[in-house]
Amino acid sequence: MLTVANLGCERDERVLFERLSFTVTAGTLLQIQGANGSGKTTLLRILAGLNHDYTGELQWQGKPCRQVEFDYRQALFYLGHAPSVNRTLTPLQNLRWFCALRGFADDAAIHYALNELGLRGYADIPCYQMSAGQQRRVSLARLALTSAPLWIMDEPFTALDRKGVAELEQRIDRHVTGGGAVVLTTHHPLQSTLPLTVVNLDALREVAV
């Protein structure tokens, strides 16, 4: 799916990483590791196409991502630090917009996804009335709505309770075993039994030095 070749990034004249190469194929569960400030989020944002300040090349299905931008964006689900949930809108309004950007309308699926995440009855309540964890769940409801094969997730377990973490891990596992791919950062030890690929930005830098 995604090939990363010779990727390098500097920020404020400090090398975050260089000569970074790896591939993400169907069934890959890849964890980016590194200390705070090692460039995990920057790397994910580069992969997602939000940050263009890098050297090296990103390829989607063998072609440079920039040339197949439409296909790549169709195939990508990005979950950032911020939940992408507008607090003044209701979960239903938020998720309707998300679905529309993905090219479909499906209220039944939205309600189903919200119910699955324990938000039954919250569809029409403004998000500012909900807790941080519940807002995070609204954000995660998008996982049930997207059909993108590649998930890029930055600290997806933030603000979730233990049950929420377990459910999210199961969802990630299901996605990977179903032929999807997940690239994520987390400080939480993954319980998954699936083979885990690790890219460690700290180790990479030590080698470079």
Next chain:
Amino acid sequence: MSGGMSRTAIGLGGALGATLRRELQLAFSSPGRIVNPLMFFVIAASLFPLSGRFEPALLGTIAPGVIWVTALLAVMLSMESLFRGDYDDGSLEQLLLAPQPLYFHLQMKVLAHWLVTGLPLVVISPLLALLLHLPADGYAPLLIGLLLGTPTLNLIAAIGTALTVGLARSGLLLAVLILPLSIPVLVFGAGLVDTALNGLPMGGLVAVLAALLVMAGTLAPLAIGAALRISVQ
């Protein structure tokens, strides 16, 4: 992985319609976005007659300029809400990553913003014209000018807003960036009223204002998009 059988595909039009609807929902769920620029417009313009002893005739001659300048400032103050919330909560990233062209989404966002902040200014402007003793012949050109000019101002200001959305306090910087670019609209808009009051034909100036709107409507979204991509990095 879909949730059921009820999934309906919607095209580009559906996606853009959804963005427009979302922006309107946002505006109506926080009415301050609509009411504050309007209140500013009314209060700021009514300060002029209070600030001195103006003869009605003199007030009438400065009325077009006063209304246009305060409308411009009201537009400027309303812009903060266009991208700020989306930037803070990450929705902007989702918009940038949407498969559809960003260009059209941005047109929808600015259109929605104009509908809830610019159009009310146009609608209430006759009230201010009355307060400022604008001669009767000036009402039509004032309305036409504002109708064509306020969306242009919104589009121009949106470029500056997109550039400064990553900064914590962008209010004054935005004004410094945008006010110079707004001068043509101001000159032709206020000039339109003067022209009409002097009994001259207005066709030429209306055409210029319309041309500015078309130009801003087609070119500004490109600049807004580029600015947003820089701000989000």
